[in-house]
Amino acid sequence: MITCFDIGGTTIKGAIASGPDAIEALGRVPTPRDDFEAFANAIAGLIDKGGASAGSPIAISVTGVVDPETGRTTVANIPCIDGRDLAGDLGAILGRKVLVANDADCFALAEAFAGAGRGHRVVFGAILGTGVGGGIVADGRLFRGGGGLSGEWGHGTAVATKVSVPPFDIPHFPCGCGQAGCVDTIGGARGIERLHKLLHGLDRPSTDIVTAWQAGDPAATQTVDIYVELVSIPLALTVNIIGPDIIPVGGGLGNAHDLVARLDSAVRKRILRKIDRPLVVPAHLTVDAGLIGAAGLAWSEGVA
CATH class of the missing domain: 3.30.420.40 (ATPase, nucleotide binding domain)
Incomplete structure (x- = not known):
């Protein structure tokens, strides 16, 4: 089981995914923009809400650019993660494997796995x-x-x-x-x-x-x-x-x-x-494409 997230400048949406095209929403919380500790706590709270097992992976769709070589994200509207190795830093805090891709890539994944x-x-x-x-x-x-x-x-x-x-x-x-x-x-x-x-x-x-x-x-x-x-x-x-x-x-x-x-x-x-x-x-998916795409990211990378 994967906990997946769609992170925007104002809202973090979470879901539990039992497959690349099967998600159950966990709700949403405001995005902490300037405090990385608060950002990580917001993610952790949604993971706890979903009841994911210890050490189970998470997958994230985020607005911005993710460099696959360094892991660093460029996310101008969320300063606390801009320039960070988001997967590495968040994984170290949460004790989980973290996958991150940008929202356009996750849109493509969502349509590939569950849409047109x-x-x-x-x-x-x-x-x-x-x-x-x-x-x-x-x-x-x-x-x-x-x-x-x-x-x-x-x-x-x-x-x-x-x-x-x-x-x-x-x-x-x-x-x-x-x-x-x-x-x-x-x-x-x-x-x-x-x-x-x-x-x-x-x-x-x-x-x-x-x-x-x-x-x-x-x-x-x-x-x-x-x-x-x-x-x-x-x-x-x-x-x-x-x-x-x-x-x-x-x-x-x-x-x-x-x-x-x-x-x-x-x-x-x-x-x-x-x-x-x-x-x-x-596109077939006009709702929750980011969450479905994040789930697809996990399955496509073989961590699910």
Whole structure:
């Protein structure tokens, strides 16, 4: 039995997992952001609540980056674990084996074990949320690249500056990673809002833009047409490099199933592999994906 955790900037959620797709929630507690001892105690309290046996392992999904070589986490919104070897430090306090992966990787694991990716050999979990992220699962194992940054198709100067839908010129917006023209600047919720303002001078939430597009609004339709072209090109390149059998899409924009279908059609027209079934699909797991992904991490690493 595994105790698994989904750790965010405000809340720690816990669960007991009897399998990679079978969890029982333990509830949630506030995340201690500035005190590592309090952070470890919060984890220990949920472990005790679940009745896990002494020495049994725990698995954690956390926002941020986890370096697989050093174990160090980069978690800007939780200062007490930022820069720490979280697995090592927490394991020493709790006397347990600790596995840690970031939330995008755990999303991919969750979809591979219990969601849209079940039964597929290579799963690329793509996140279109506030920004753009991703994770790779191959043959039931999480692929951990150098520095813990594999699957990050949202970064690197990849966005086109010419599109086939007028207006033709799209600037490269600066990205929080320090570069410009990243998919992250266009592909997530803030990105489609930025694109809509560029095209039409209107500040509208991404949900309103998608709803207006679904209703046939001409301005929103132009925004979505250009969005699909800009995002499908780098996503198709990612498909050609990774070779996934399925791409579950999570995040807020992943909930717009017809938008995901538009992306799927555009991507399949641009990839080398010819496939007559959907490749880019809505994620199946919109609740507790972090917990299920943490459970999947434990089973994929053979510690369960």
